[in-house]
């Protein structure tokens with residue numbers, strides 16, 4: 001283990017009816033003017049918007065809506081939200097949605113408090129925001145774990161880059177599995193695959209073995225697979241949705257990552273694939289992971305062997321990778337590029353651009369070259 005400082009920044013309220021019971025108390029310490037931010041309208045259809053707005057107004061808050069945050073949120077949407085926050089003098093942002101809404105709000109919150117362009121600040125000057133409007137999250141679709149960390153993945157359409165920006169984590173997060181019941185089964189599965197990916201990418205990053213994080217990561221992977229299978233059998237089972245919701249938070253709240261290197265090379269490839277195609281994040285990962293792992297399985301034989309045995313009950317490193325590929329099929333997730341929903345046809349030229357522009361992670365079992373990244377992506381065609 002390497003040196004680390006760890007602080008738990010987000011207060012979590014988990015369970016059915018959590019917002020009804022605790023939201024008024026959670027927002028009570030913040031200013032009067034609340035921005036209620038959400039996506040393309042699911043929260044209006046399922047009643048979550050009305051419920052939360054009524055709670056906020058009963059708590060004496062003035063509410064300003066910010067709607068239309070898209071999946072794979074854009075930097076232009078961030079700027080729109082930051083401008084609205086400044087104009088309305090927003091004191092607190094309540095992000096209601098999945099990872100896209102929560103991420104967009106994290107960056108809106110920081111951009112609203114500085115005149116400096118946040119993308120340039122972080123990507124060019126390698127500086128980070130020091131101030132932000134406080135935010136809270138109400139999770140309506142789980143998978144990313146965005147509600148318990150300070151990172152945000154934003155698509156800069158002008159630069160054709162999808163990248164992680166650092167900001168501040170939500171002060172609190174509401175995780176009510178009942179709020180996720182209207183999420184279509186395929187979106188739940190896609191989000192859960194993202195969770196599985198986070199635990200795998202963390203587990204395969206470290207070269208030191210027998211640390212407790214590996215054990216916890218394997219437990220999260222095993223539990224996620226069990227609950228994904230249960231969800232396939234009964235997608236209305238609220239206990240399953242709740243289990244997946246907490247798996248999601250556990251995998252990406254930072255607890256697995258302390259004191260160790262992580263991989264996240266599959267994520268880097270997927271994010272840039274997303275920049276070109278706008279594909280669903282979990283589904284892009286499902287396509288890329290098996291091909292990537294076939295390339296690196298020889299570089300981390302013991303870790304892959306343990307992964308295969310504990311998560312899928314198979315006997316060798318290679319069998320572990322193939323069991324993962326079979327599980328992706330079993331879930332009905334896409335297995336090749338042509339099965340992804342994409343705004344453009346995914347051609348070798350597009351994949352070349354993805355390979356040329358994605359981040360290359362220096363650690364992981366082995367650092368990849370860009371030619372090999374291109375080969376991996378082409379093997380997903």
Ligand code: NZQ
Pocket residue numbers: 038039040041042043046069070071072073097098099100101103140141142143144145146149151152153179180181182183184187191194252267281282
């Ligand atoms: O926009 P609406 O109408 O709300 O519909 C959404 C959206 O279409 C729908 N949805 C959400 N709650 C619903 C619901 N539909 C019915 N009932 C509900 N209760 O679900 C769809 C997907 O939502 P989205 O937020 O885009 O999905 P997800 O949570 O998978 O977030 C993906 C984004 O998070 C980033 C991804 O890159 C992607 O941009 N990530 C963020 C991370 C982080 N901050 O830690 C880590 C991840 O690795 C990931 O990169």
Ligand code: ZN
Pocket residue numbers: 144194195197198267281
């Ligand atoms: Zn992810």
